[in-house]
Amino acid sequence: MDIALDSSGIYIAGIDNYVDYTNHAFMAKSNLTGDLQWIRTYGGKRDIRYQANSIAIDNSSIYIAGYYGNPTTEHDFIIKYDKTGKFQWIYSWSGDKAMGIGINVDAIYIAGFNYTTGATLMKIANH
Numbered sequence: 001m002d003i004a005l006d007s008s009g010i011y012i013a014g015i016d017n018y019v020d021y022t023n024h025a026f027m028a029k030s031n032l033t034g035d036l037q038w039i040r041t042y043g044g045k046r047d048i049r050y051q052a053n054s055i056a057i058d059n060s061s062i063y064i065a066g067y068y069g070n071p072t073t074e075h076d077f078i079i080k081y082d083k084t085g086k087f088q089w090i091y092s093w094s095g096d097k098a099m100g101i102g103i104n105v106d107a108i109y110i111a112g113f114n115y116t117t118g119a120t121l122m123k124i125a126n127h
Contacts (some may be wrong), residue, residue: 008083009037009087013055013064016041018073025052025066025077029085038085041079044069056108061088065100065101078108078124080120096120 001014004084010030017023024041028107033036043050052066062081067074080088096112103109 002052002075004057006057008032010034011055011057013052013053013066015049015066023049023050025064025079027052027055027062027064027079027081027085029062036104040081040085040087042090044078046099053099056101057083058103063101063103063108065098067097074111076110078110087115091124096122 001012002044004011009032011027014024015023025076026041027037028039029037044056045109046066050068052064054065056063060083062083064079065077067076069075074097075092076092076096077090077092079090084089096114098110099110101108101113106125110122110124112120113124114120
């Protein structure tokens, strides 16, 4: 779970759990007094874990990073939303467990973990 703030609100990324073995990665926005404005989810396939681990924001966009999978196969993702919560794009890959995200004007950086090599850092240009 992670949190980011700007002058318009509080953004939270994480995981929700349901009784039927289905869960979602989620991102929610609250105003600065804590009133929920909206929530967005990703995932929901039975017996597959979806988890958002990190969130980053800039002037116009929100990015969440996480992973999904089952005990034998895992994939990572970055999802970009605009500041109103409208989906923009998703990028997915296998090999690392995306645990942190950072952005600047040129690139997105993902800190993660790979079971073979240990800690990883990945740069994705042109966001």
